[in-house]
Amino acid sequence: MRSLNITTQLAVIVPVGAMLIAFDSSTWWEAAVLLVGVVAAMVSVVRWAQDTISAVALPCLGVSAAVWVFGVLVAESPTAFYSITIVGPLIVPQLPRHRIAAAAGLSAFVGVVGAARLLVSDGDAGPTLFQYSLVPTGVTVFTLGFMFANQAFYNLMAELEEAREHEAELAVARERIRFASDLHDIQGHTLHVVKLKTALAEKLVRADATRAEEELREIHALVGDTIKQTKELAYAQRRLNLAGELENAKNLFEAAGIRVRIVREAEVTGPAGELLGQVLRETTTNILRHAQAEQVRITLSASGITIVNDGARGQTPPELRGLSTLRDRLAGEGGELTVVRADGEFVTAAAFPSGVAR
Known part of the structure; x- marks a missing residue:
């Protein structure tokens, strides 16, 4: 399942990232920086699917944030937000607390960094803000919402799996109790009857040897029947x-x-x-x-x-x-x-x- 998850996500992330690098970079070093962001996104996806994203959360988030700042202030690349809108939404829902605050902070960071394009651009403020701030922020919010829903779904599936495991354990425990009860019915009943008949045979061994032999034969038959019933119980064939x-x-x-x-x-x-x-x-x-x-x-x-x-x-x-x-x-x-x-x-x-x- 993890391999399938990694394969399906990388099959989308890598081609889209390559296309954005090809169309949105004018020099090889700009392409190299944007490629670093895509690599950070790929690493995050792989580690997220392996449930170990916390080990690479800070470096991947730092790299993708730096790539976005570079795209806004240096490379004139409005799609440089691509990596941070993958890395951030993968990390935020995994946080143990303050997830909403972290989501708001991430969205604000993307929007504010995009708005900083106005500091180095001579173009119209409206189109610039739309291209560098509004669109990246909207994509970030949408992706965060999707990943929060995805995380809730996975948590629900984990709870259902845990409930199924508990139910299986209870079923095993109930079956063990039932088996112990049936075994008690067979063995306990027989042992008490054997005890009774043995005491009776002991009293009759001198006074009435024939009757004592009959009691001993019944004891022998009873023990044989108990062995048979125990085998039937072991193979779930016992019927009273x-x-x-x-x-x-x-x-x-x-x-x-x-x-x-x-x-x-x-x-x-x-x-x-x-x-x-x-x-x-x-x-x-x-x-x-x-x-x-x-x-x-x-x-x-x-x-x-x-x-x-x-x-x-x-x-x-x-x-x-x-x-x-x-x-x-x-x-x-x-x-x-x-x-x-x-x-x-x-x-x-x-x-x-x-x-x-x-």
Whole structure:
């Protein structure tokens, strides 16, 4: 982009500058001085496109100003302002402060130096002022206005690019949080269930070896299924099945000696079903970890899912980070997640007010 910017601007500046030198200089040394001004303009354009014009601002501006003074007082060259009307407008909008004052000062300098032609000219004042003062000042003001607008455009583009970068960073952060949440759902749930079943198998190993072997086989199958789900998560292929999660929750509660009742008022599929499956899985893990429940009631309706357990103990509920993350995810899909403790019961409800059976 910078190379294109430099090429397109120099493609205009160099031919125009060469033409003005050819038509507006009567001796070789006058042409040489005007050429120095064009070179200063070229250097300024290149360094401006490279965003390093501040390093050459003073020498280029001094050279172009001297060329304009030379053109007015010595060479009788009304187009000697060419270089300063390129260099000045490139520098002024880049200043950190006092840009308006600098723009006014530059325009005044061009106009006053041009008016100084009256001191060495015997011609009519009107045409001389028009040719040496009014036209150069007008060109300077116009170019300054254009470059200020150009600078504002570049600043806006830079802000948009920065905003896009921030948005990309936020998207990456959100994806990492989502991945961590899903990984927590899989690994955390499995580890707690394995812990439960291992403790049960340990109790049964002498009293009921056959049942203990069955529990160990279930642990083996559960670990294998978790490995599979982790791979699916890594390759973005994981999909939760709400019906499967209901059956899994029922088996886990029964294995833990908790009575469970499932009421299916409606079937939910699609993305909403996956979210509700995540809520059910997280809530099941929380009940097994934190509650001393004897009975769990799961109600699936067209608007969501409600899980009630009678294991609420103490005055303050435990911190449930997994549900907090799911609350944000449901909110992003137009749903809401509520967790309420009342009359010895702990109620977790995920609902889509507009209905999820769609």
